[in-house]
């Protein structure tokens with residue numbers, strides 16, 4: 001079985017932010033990810049991680065976005081100065097929190113200029129922080145209308161153009177299923193070399209499971225394919241629990 005991490009921006013949200021760490025540890029997780037930790041002093045998040053023996057796998061950049069704002073702007077021509085400013089800021093957080101991965105969000109954009117901007121921004125980030133690993137993730141059009149990176153083939157094209165060893169794919173079974181209707185096929189085609197994996201059922205983005213209320217993805221088969229591919233990173237549970245308490249949604253772990 002893969003090593004599973006908990007996304008604390010979606011899991012354990014029935015608890016205040018700083019209490020989610022202990023809840024994740026109690027549930028057996030050894031690693032977590034946090035999409036936007038920027039409203040909280042990094043030292044408080046760091047303390048919660050250490051107190052609960054947790055590793056931080058990933059944070060998102062550039063902030064702030066997503067909670068009502070723009071979902072990133074790395075692909076927006078003209079936003080380069082702001083991009084660099086925000087990457088510098090997110091690097092300070094990543095450093096203090098020992099976040100292994102930074103997810104760079106492309107934002108709403110279209111066309112060749114957007115693609116060139118995204119590639120150039122990612123190259124700048126990769127060269128500016130060669131010891132840091134960055135990811136990009138295709139997001140589906142229903143959740144993120146107009147988002148530039150909305151397809152796995154496009155992500156592969158962007159990564160080939162960026163051509164840096166510290167920039168890689170963030171595969172999310174939920175988005176892969178929503179975009180292409182075939183989460184397993186997308187893993188088989190694009191999973192090799194992925195830096196990070198996230199999971200959630202589609203279309204309802206609930207806990208991994210199959211059938212009524214969850215959708216068609218066979219997660220046991222997907223986990224086997226991920227293991228067989230040699231992927232050694234974390235597989236992060238990024239879903240909205242269908243149960244009131246997150247721990248009651250964790251049956252899929254066993």
Ligand SMILES: O=C(O)C(=O)[C@@H](O)CO
Nearest residue numbers: 035060066103137172198
């Ligand atoms: O929406 C997702 O899926 C993500 O992984 C997020 O990082 C976007 O904020």
Ligand SMILES: [Mg+2]
Nearest residue numbers: 137172198238
């Ligand atoms: Mg995701």
